[in-house]
Amino acid sequence: MRARTSLVVPAILVNLSDYWASVNSAGNEVRQFNTLGDKQLNLMPWRFRNLYAVTLSNLTHAGAAVPKFPTIPRLSIVVPFRGDSDSFESTLISVLQHLPDACEVIVPHAGDYDDPFELADEVRFVETAASLTNQIGEAAAIARGRFVHILSDGYRATEDWTETAYDAFEQHDTGMVVPVVRRSLGDGIVHAGWTRARGTACDLIGAGSDRLAGKQLRSVEGSFLSASFWRRDLLRSLTGSFRGDDVIEASMVYSLLSRQSGWRCVCAPECTLEVAENTAGDDYPNQISRNHRRLQAIADHFGNGGWGKSFGRLVATCLTSGIGSAVARATAPLAARSVAANLHDQGVLRSDEQAETIRIPVTSHQPLRRAA
Structure with missing residues (x-):
């Protein structure tokens, strides 16, 4: 031998x-x-x-x-393969380059990625349906980390980007953490989560600004699934709550369902991701404008809506997004039944139902030995 x-x-x-x-x-x-x-x-x-x-x-x-x-990973990083090999591999390389300790990487795909770089020793590949929500659900089901980080095509990890996300999860009722997405380090913000506003059902936080003000940090209602951190058990419980593959719609549903179940959404301003040009994250304003009716119907499902508010929304949206978006948003009740049929809000983990880790104080400074 x-x-x-x-x-x-x-x-x-x-x-x-x-x-x-x-x-x-x-x-x-x-x-x-x-x-x-x-x-x-x-x-x-x-x-x-x-x-x-x-x-x-x-x-x-x-x-x-x-x-x-071998130790149990603290974080499971999910990098879904959506069909664009160049964009996907750019994201995966950035994750492996800056990979934190105690992490695992999971790549869900629809059977159309053949691992040309032979990364099976470092990455867990899992074959799923093509839907992004299904890919995330399958990955969450096998994730071993206590927290799950989703990083879709076009986003790039940066050095130590997960550290402040961990800090935000120190609060027991923090269910999701929002990173700050920029085009490159030092450039303006693309988005840092979303919130409902007077002139839009889904307003991108911090878009176009250099830094986030305290008011903006406090106004964040949710994250975009394509770049987000979650408690694993919460994310698992959200699987199947929305039948649809639109990223923004799914992001709103997951975030609002979580808030309805007592979870908080926190933005970590020092947790920075980069996004390449011409990716979905760069095109969110246009996607929101084209889909204002359904997005407003989702917001109404978790708040106050109906025809009584239509005129006010028509005026407010005209001033910010134009007449097309204004009409679509004002007629949101037309999509209410379709949206409700795609929602299943039962079984979502509540913040007061989660299993908590109890820290036992150590009175001795002698090193501990692992039991055989």
């Missing part, structure tokens, strides 16, 4: 003394494996290294009494 350059620790070591005895019995072979193993591991490209392979030098390192075991 001289060709082997590393040893992989079994998942469960019942008796560590037996393991060390087998290692020491190798005599001079130990030193040979030691040298070759370290040399090969260091020369291997980072993306082909086995994070759970332990060379003999690691095992015999002073103070390393117990080998490291």
Whole structure:
């Protein structure tokens, strides 16, 4: 067995003394494996290294009494493949380049991505239906992280972009966290979530400004699914609540259902993503303008609507979005029945129903040993 350059620790070591005895019995072979193993591991490209392979030098390192075991990821990053290979791969590369610790990456696709770069050791590929909401639902169902981050085509991760999102989840009733999307670092904001406003059913927060004011941060009602952070169990419970594949419609439904169930939506102003030109995230204003009737019907489903408010909406929307959007928004009651038929708001996890992690205070500073 001289060709082997590393040893992989079994998942469960019942008796560590037996393991060390087998290692020491190798005599001079130990030193040979030691040298070759370290040399090969260091020369291997980072993306082909086995994070759970332990060379003999690691095992015999002073103070390393117990080998490291695989840990449960804290965050599951979902990068759906929507058919545009260049845009998708740009997003996936940015995630792998800036990948935080304790993360897993999941790529849902409709069977049309063949992994040309052989990333199966780093990425969990799952075959789903082509619908974005189905892709997100399938990924959430197998996600192991406590939190799920969705990053769709055209968006690019930046260095340490997840850190302030974690901070926002420290509040027990924070169900979703909104990042700030820019065209490039330092450029103007494309969007930082959305809110309902007098002149529109879905107003992009911060669009065109350089930074977010306190009032804007407090007004965020929801995130866009294509670039958002969620508590995993909440996202799972939302799966199937909306039958449709329009990203903005689904984003409004998921966000408003969450708020109805007692969850808060928080914007993390230091959590920055970039978006490429001519992507869906760059075209949201036009999509909202073309679909104002259904978006207003969704907003009315979770608030106050009806024909009594139509005239006021007609006037307000004329001043901001033009006569076409104004008429569409004023006639939102015509789409109310269709929207209601696509909604299923039962079974959404409430904020007071979630399982909470209880922190046990540690009175000793001695290092803890993992049980076998």
